[in-house]
Amino acid sequence: MRRTFIANFAFLSAIVVTFSIFAHPEEQPPVAPVTAATPATLPAPASTPEHPGVHHIPAPSVEAAEAIEDSSETGKMLPKHSGHWGYREDNAPGHWGTISPEFAQCALGKEQSPIDLRSSHLIVNETPTLSYAASPIAATNTTHTVQVAYARGSSLTIQGAQYELIQYHFHSPSEHTFDGKHWPIELHLVHKAADGRIAVIGVLMSVGDENEALAPLFTDLPREAHETVAIDARIDANALLPKKKTFFMYQGSLTTPPCAQRVTWLVMQTPTQLSAAQLAAFKQIFTRNNRPTQPLHGRKVRAGTFE
């Protein structure tokens, strides 16, 4: 059972400001199919060069990112994401940095996401905690992705800071790669701290068994631009994570304009699965909505596991 809303402008703005912290795909010509082959484990570690002088560019806060969309603080109308940046040839990720001055980090930032993850530095030195409860499903077609708002009260605590889970969404093919290899789809669980900092848990997914946790959503995805559907079911974010709780961790950015940095990324090392039919349902709406991997510029990738 679902209720559908076609957003009017005011409603859409509220949705955008409230939920669109992160990625948003756009309709796109077909992309080369990603093979479903899925290594069960990651390849052997490779060394990562160490460059102590990691370049820090002052990062616009996520509030700033939201203000850009809102345009109320900049005092000028900026192009709405849906009409400007995207994944087509003329507005593809390689152009984001020049579409708007506010998107300069997309081209100039030295701590950008996504990245290719190599099996280096697999030292477990972070043990964050998760406190997730099930949430009702309110899914919006942002024109860049399907984004699902999460009910308040679920959080990730890492390095003494608590981040609340606010939404999750999808990219296909995956944005992060494992040893250069894309996966069919990637889930991003977006968390936000009281001070505006962002932490994202990424889960790469391969084609295999049906993902039961996602089934209520993927049988009723919002197909129309700016459509929001409320689905009479709940999804528990715990069920969206793999059983094995080890992750890669690095400092990166939003993977969509304005590409704001100082985003803490935790990318699960073990993929989860969804069925071919589930993947096809998403790709019928968003054929391709991934940003290519970005240079490390000396950043270190660490590892950890949830307690």
Ligand SMILES: [Zn+2]
């Ligand atoms: Zn994302």
